[in-house]
Amino acid sequence: MTRTILRRSRVWSFPAVFAAVVLAGCSGASGDSGTGAASPSPSQSSASATPTPTPTPSAVYKPASAEGPAENVPLPVMPEEAKVESKEGLEAFARYWYEAANYGYETGDVGLVQAISSPECVTCQKYYEVVENGFKDSDWMAKSKIEVQDVHSDFAVTPENRYQALVQLRQDDMEYYGSEGHQGTTESRPLPSVQLVEATLEGGKWIVVNVATIKAG
Template sequence: MRGHGRLLTAAGLIAAGALAGCSSAAGTSPGTATATHELPPATPGTSAASPTATSSASTSISSPTTAATTATSAAAPTIPAAARAHTPEGAEAFTRYFIDQVNVAWTTPKTGLISALSLPTCKSCARLEQDARRLADAGARVASPMLEVNDTIPAEDNATKATIVVAQVTENPKATLQGDQTTQPTRRPTSSKRAFELTQRSDGWRVSEIKDYQ
């Protein structure tokens, strides 16, 4: 495994947070969604992160163990039937499933899983996938799931009519395990709303962007 033996610190691995690492642009009015997810600093021997991307859209609600030493590459996931339905309830179920799979990608670690559930337009998703890759390259993993969905509400983008699911997400920073080393997190738990923009596919949905929601 490349990079095994380089200790990743919790601050250096996912320093900017996960889904809760997005932040609103100053002066943004309520109902505007903005994504500014930041990648953590690159660890020695890994490539530097690409610049943070920012996108915005007007959104309104229309209805209510031991550390891994090898990484697993994910095949196309079998999305649960409830998360494949092209309905508001299906969109909510898919959003919860996506967040669950982010946890799986970081705790296994498993590469390719996040990208299989998202589109190239989702820059935030690409950064979440890169976090999983950094864990895998270092022979490390997050000790237990970091992300928890507390609530979801189906919504619609006023400008594009795209399907949106607004999710209240809590991030509970966890220890990073690497070999026999355990690094405890220094950040506190955070809770924030995220707007998941979804695109319909024949087998359900894909995340086309993740944005901050106010």
């Protein structure tokens, strides 16, 4: 099977870049029943109590590998701070956006990213294509994880009413597997990269409208 592997842009001297750019139950009985039967002793009462249920073990997360796709991937939850219209809120939101992207790389489900991204975000559309290709016909992706190392925003609004944040990150190689084994790798670069994330406030929540690579590692 021929696969079209799309290289995801990766996102260096971090602060300098941003200057150039304007996330009990009741007891059985009480009293005498009239039959002359003795009341149960304390030890007998204790033995008849409902036993404490044994906790059900949580499903164990298993990362993707050549043997198969990831299992029981934890669902990232947007922190409350990422819903606030502030510098800190935007920075927390940007971090969450990449967590949502990582969830897609592991599961093939891009719904979390789609819910917080505009249809006009070109990089977002390319991301959807990469994940769709990676999970086509029961195939899967491995590694691919984005590690966010720093986020900074001056919380200044652009003429297009967009707020900007710079994200310094690195990404693992993107590996592709299927029933026939290893199908390809998109190699990462060894140094961190910087991406510009632009977001707007729509209906009281942040929406990503653009993700652009400022410098690839």
